[in-house]
Amino acid sequence: MTKQAQQTVLAAELPERGQPLAGGVFVTRYWLNGVERALILLPDELSGPWGEYGVEIKGTHSHSDGEANTRAMAEAGSVIAMKALELDGFIPSCLEGQLLMAAKADGVVELREDRWHWLSSQRSADYAYGMAFGDGWLSDVGKGFERLARPVRSLPIQ
Template sequence: MTKQAQQTVLAAELPERGQPLAGGVFVTRYWLNGVERALILLPDELSGPWGEYGVEIKGAGSYSDGEANTRAMAEAGSVIAIKALELGGHIPSCLEGQLVMAAKADGLVVLNEERFHWLSSQRAAYTAYIMDFEDGWLSLTGEGDERLARPVRSLIIQ
């Protein structure tokens, strides 16, 4: 069962970056598809393969829209995508991963630096993006590899 998550936040109710919001930590404000949003890092850490190696998932190639990517992944059977959506979040896109890394660099969030984390942006049928939250390296790897994923939530700012 998918947890019903908060969908919007009033601009006047946004806390300072690094403070609690909607079950996680407020990372930053950003624009996605012409809409201003608040990015929240959730406390959960997931582990598993991105998806099936060699299968291109239509709708999971966005560099910026992690929620759309994650929904496409889940529809294709990705276990970590399904888990992220059940938490009321999604796996960050490349853009959202970089925003999370910027918040870490600013000392606002703590991230597991031991392993690369999945991002929801697929590059091709055999590779998806990963990020190293120690140094911020963005790279690609085979989708069948076991990696961590740190879900985020994105709220529309009203």
């Protein structure tokens, strides 16, 4: 029998930041598309290229909605995006990456500092955004390079 992933969280049941929630670590509360959400960092670490250099993927330009970006990436054949979705997670957007960096700076979560991490926000046909969690750099990176991705999950708060 397959375990059903948690779909929402009650505000009264939210743990402290940095505590376990829905198979990961609760990072923070944030608003996305008019809905308050809980951002959860999953324990998995993925590696691979974002996509094909020179190919623009429609639906991946959101700087806030990593789940929508990741779904568009997967539909276009991105292996790293498909792996994130298989975990019932997604690759964070630029906004969600910044929230992870803030949580790391606050000591709430631990993230690798020795490599760049993919974000799901695409800049152009050639570049997508990546983040270096050692110093918080957000930059565009050639999409064909192998980088890490730390999937997240986002649950509506009720």
